[in-house]
Amino acid sequence: MIQNRVLRRKGVSTFIAVLLLMALTVAAGVVIYAYTMGYLGGLGGTSLPGAISLDTANCDGTTHNLTVYIRNIGKGSITIDRVYVDGSLVPTGNVTQTPVPLPEEQVAELIVEYWSFTAPTSYEIKMVAKDNTQLTFTVKCK
Amino acid sequence: MIISALGTFLYNITLTTIGYQQNVLHEEIRLAADKAQERLRVIAIWWGDSGNILNLTVLNYGKYDTKIVDVYVNNERVASYLSGRGEWITNLKLGRISFVSPMPITPETLYSIVIISERGVSHVYEAES
Numbered sequence: 001m002i003q004n005r006v007l008r009r010k011g012v013s014t015f016i017a018v019l020l021l022m023a024l025t026v027a028a029g030v031v032i033y034a035y036t037m038g039y040l041g042g043l044g045g046t047s048l049p050g051a052i053s054l055d056t057a058n059c060d061g062t063t064h065n066l067t068v069y070i071r072n073i074g075k076g077s078i079t080i081d082r083v084y085v086d087g088s089l090v091p092t093g094n095v096t097q098t099p100v101p102l103p104e105e106q107v108a109e110l111i112v113e114y115w116s117f118t119a120p121t122s123y124e125i126k127m128v129a130k131d132n133t134q135l136t137f138t139v140k141c142k
Numbered sequence: 143m144i145i146s147a148l149g150t151f152l153y154n155i156t157l158t159t160i161g162y163q164q165n166v167l168h169e170e171i172r173l174a175a176d177k178a179q180e181r182l183r184v185i186a187i188w189w190g191d192s193g194n195i196l197n198l199t200v201l202n203y204g205k206y207d208t209k210i211v212d213v214y215v216n217n218e219r220v221a222s223y224l225s226g227r228g229e230w231i232t233n234l235k236l237g238r239i240s241f242v243s244p245m246p247i248t249p250e251t252l253y254s255i256v257i258i259s260e261r262g263v264s265h266v267y268e269a270e271s
């Protein structure tokens with residue numbers, strides 16, 4: 001008697017089952033999307049890189065010093081991380097930035113000591129900030 | 143389910159990366175375009191009667207209003223301004239800026255004066271005292 005009752009119970013049809021599975025998958029996908037949007041939104045970098053411009057640069061071939069004034073015209077503070085002279089990296093200890101970091105709309109003075117600065121040669125200077133903001137210019141030593 | 147999750151993950155990463163790159167490019171183009179359309183010309187330079195005071199009259203003939211935020215004389219940054227610094231110069235109008243030269247002004251000497259606008263555009267002029 002009981003066995004017959006169990007056998008007579010009907011489940012959902014195959015069509016409904018497929019529909020339910022699809023709906024569950026879509027719902028799960030939406031939930032995962034919402035989570036990943038929240039958690040991973042910042043991974044690609046939400047802040048734009050900064051922008052720096054050159055005010056003036058003066059290279060002294062006698063003292064082997066390059067004095068550069070740079071201006072932060074972008075968003076966020078800037079700290080110069082690396083300086084290249086004709087593609088060669090200048091040792092970190094030979095670069096002095098004042099102030100550190102450089103706030104928005106402000107000017108920083110950079111002094112780069114490099115033994116190869118001699119007059120009257122032109123050098124290509126490349127400055128790279130910690131947020132990968134870059135500035136490239138050419139200066140002629142006097 | 144796993145494929146759906148992976149697809150969502152990749153879609154999100156791609157969307158974020160592309161959006162970020164587009165924003166960077168858009169910002170760089172806007173900045174370069176603004177700079178390119180800025181035009182300033184020093185139409186008069188005169189030396190003050192007392193000390194090392196310099197007065198510049200500047201014409202803004204560019205598309206946008208601008209302001210002078212810094213001046214350099216022979217690569218020395220001016221530290222003391224009397225007037226005009228950071229004041230708006232509307233387009234097709236004259237502006238004036240007065241400052242104390244960071245170095246002594248001697249007669250019949252050539253000086254290089256660099257004025258910097260707020261967009262970071264440098265304008266270089268040679269002036270003889």
